[in-house]
Amino acid sequence: MLKEERQQTILNEVELHNRILLTDIAEALDVSIDTVRRDVKELDSENKLRKVHGGAISLGFTVNSTRNQNVYRLEEKNIIAQKALSLLKPGSVIFIDGGTTCSELARLMPHNLEITCFTHSLPVASELLNKPNVNVIIVGGQVSSESQTTIGANAIHNLSEIRVDFSFIGTGYVDSFYGLTEFDWDIVQVKKAVIKSSKKTVLLSISEKLNSQHRYKTCDINAINTMITELNPTDALLNSFRNHDIHIL
Amino acid sequence: MLKEERQQTILNEVELHNRILLTDIAEALDVSIDTVRRDVKELDSENKLRKVHGGAISLGFTVNSTRNQNVYRLEEKNIIAQKALSLLKPGSVIFIDGGTTCSELARLMPHNLEITCFTHSLPVASELLNKPNVNVIIVGGQVSSESQTTIGANAIHNLSEIRVDFSFIGTGYVDSFYGLTEFDWDIVQVKKAVIKSSKKTVLLSISEKLNSQHRYKTCDINAINTMITELNPTDALLNSFRNHDIHIL
DNA sequence: TAAATCCATGCAAATATAGGCATGAAAATC
DNA sequence: GATTTTCATGCCTATATTTGCATGGATTTA
Structure with a gap:
């Protein structure tokens, strides 16, 4: 399986489920955890998803919280x-x-x-x-x-x-x-x-x-x-x- | 369940009900109280909600007070x-x-x-x-x-x-x-x-x-x-x- | 003030991560 | 065509993170 192909699959899964586990993907694609980790890391740096501890989540998934309480100056x-x-x-x-x-x-x-x-x-x-x-x-x-x-x-x-x-x-x-x-x-x-x-x-x-x-x-x-x-x-x-x-x- | 996912769920609950109990969340997500407490603490320090004794409340609906609010019953x-x-x-x-x-x-x-x-x-x-x-x-x-x-x-x-x-x-x-x-x-x-x-x-x-x-x-x-x-x-x-x-x- | 509840802290187990290294395949170079 | 280089991948190890649990102290409630 090509790297590109694999990464596309990962992206699809993320879009579909809003979140993935590295272990699940590794098993499903029959590659090592390390490979999946590297893929996800790359996709994260390309801003296509957000890598988190143990997996990744879709960018659109995070709902913005109501108000930013930052006080000006x-x-x-x-x-x-x-x-x-x-x-x-x-x-x-x-x-x-x-x-x-x-x-x-x-x-x-x-x-x-x-x-x-x-x-x-x-x-x-x-x-x-x-x-x-x-x-x-x-x-x-x-x-x-x-x-x-x-x-x-x-x-x-x-x-x-x-x-x-x-x-x-x-x-x-x-x-x-x-x-x-x-x-x-x-x-x-x-x-x-x-x-x-x-x-x-x-x-x-x-x-x-x-x-x-x-x-x-x-x-x-x-x-x-x-x-x-x-x-x-x-x-x-x-x-x-x-x-x-x-x-x- | 991913930590991020859990925290997002907590945020959604808070947005929806304005108040949550740590015990309720722990039970609903099937994790320990300690984990929920840590999550809420983290979200609080990120200014996404306000942690109170026993639970958490939404930011938008409170005056700027650190005073605890009762979530009993x-x-x-x-x-x-x-x-x-x-x-x-x-x-x-x-x-x-x-x-x-x-x-x-x-x-x-x-x-x-x-x-x-x-x-x-x-x-x-x-x-x-x-x-x-x-x-x-x-x-x-x-x-x-x-x-x-x-x-x-x-x-x-x-x-x-x-x-x-x-x-x-x-x-x-x-x-x-x-x-x-x-x-x-x-x-x-x-x-x-x-x-x-x-x-x-x-x-x-x-x-x-x-x-x-x-x-x-x-x-x-x-x-x-x-x-x-x-x-x-x-x-x-x-x-x-x-x-x-x-x-x- | 007493009982109940909640919280902070440290600890240990499980899991995840980063980085080095080896391997083999593809690509580039001679 | 042979050799070198590059790259993707898997494995390993030390380190980091997450999580549940136990404990003593703090807070709340009556």
Whole structure:
């Protein structure tokens, strides 16, 4: 039996059954396991099937799992979250916004830090529930499926009744001239309420968002007390923010 | 059976049912629990599912939480949730309690049913966020890490300002004489508030909980309008509940 | 807090793999 | 046509992987 012929048979079997065992093929074609292994290895490198331990499976067989949970720019967001943590003291009362950067902050929150934390983000609340010493309070309201945060009149009203030491907020876009801007009107309203309820507002933003703007404005850049990016505070990218009265971390 | 094949099967099961038990998979695939555990662990590290104590859950349907989720008596809870769905009509305004049975109800909610749903449970809210036609409103308040629901004075006050057509509640214990009882005092207070805010109250409970009681009382059995278990309504176990004015489903 | 359940770890047996080497057949070269 | 080269193949061995089981520790549930 020719090599080509054999490999074609293997491919057919894989297509037919979605999977094969090397031992089965070896027996069926009356060749050694080693030969089949070499064939399959070759077919794998030609991307005609996928070799696995003990056999091979059809390429089309693997069903893609629902969602790729990869967080965009996780490294940068991790650095930002680390920096933000340095602002926290035991007993602080803080607010944490939605978004992946803020979720990262929640995820990295130390287990032994006793603080009270308001949030309107479900993912943030979930992360914080793992921290025994964090008192988590969710701001009630209508839940936006897109952002997984509560929004709307009720959420804004609830926010109006609190006052926290620090709020850690994210933003869609930030520019030293245009300030913080968003794509979504409802989100802007909530962020405004958050800033109004905070003694100090800390902006967490990856450098990628610097010098960009969009339709709806959350606040002027002056409304921010501290700005945290993954960059070194002396980085040239931050020059335009230095005129303002902002602490850059 | 190939390892890859097995893992693919596990993934398919998780996608299909959103939750699986390690023991079920082990039995179905005729391999040891250890093997399934190793597979699930591997799939978890590949971010294809999330491993939880005793089983695994789909990624898409959970908030970003490492907290374990209970998969105990899932079959029964599934049946109960199915029955509960039959009570819903388009336009209904309902409340869904915390607990795995209620989460199951949220998970099974049809995508095309337009309803407004209040909840104080984070997992329930997360499940409902996947349903484009469900308007989700979270009752704000302090979050109990144990139950993953909001509790306390603020939550109770927020509940006092709403009135829903149906509330679907779970309970720790239920007995035809002692009524609904709980282990936890705070939970009882919230459930009381929920019942007060509902035109009709529907109890979801697996039969295992029937004829059991605990320290704190939520309400008399008469306060319940409809009771749903996984049993056939004519089952003898339900006899003691028949004297009361309860619709047994 | 106690009982039940689940999990991580190490171990051993079975199986799979990679790479070296020998053999024989086909192909290329002289 | 004889010799050399190339290649496919099978066999062997050391190594790696997979899997079930036992154990002690961790977690969950009541």
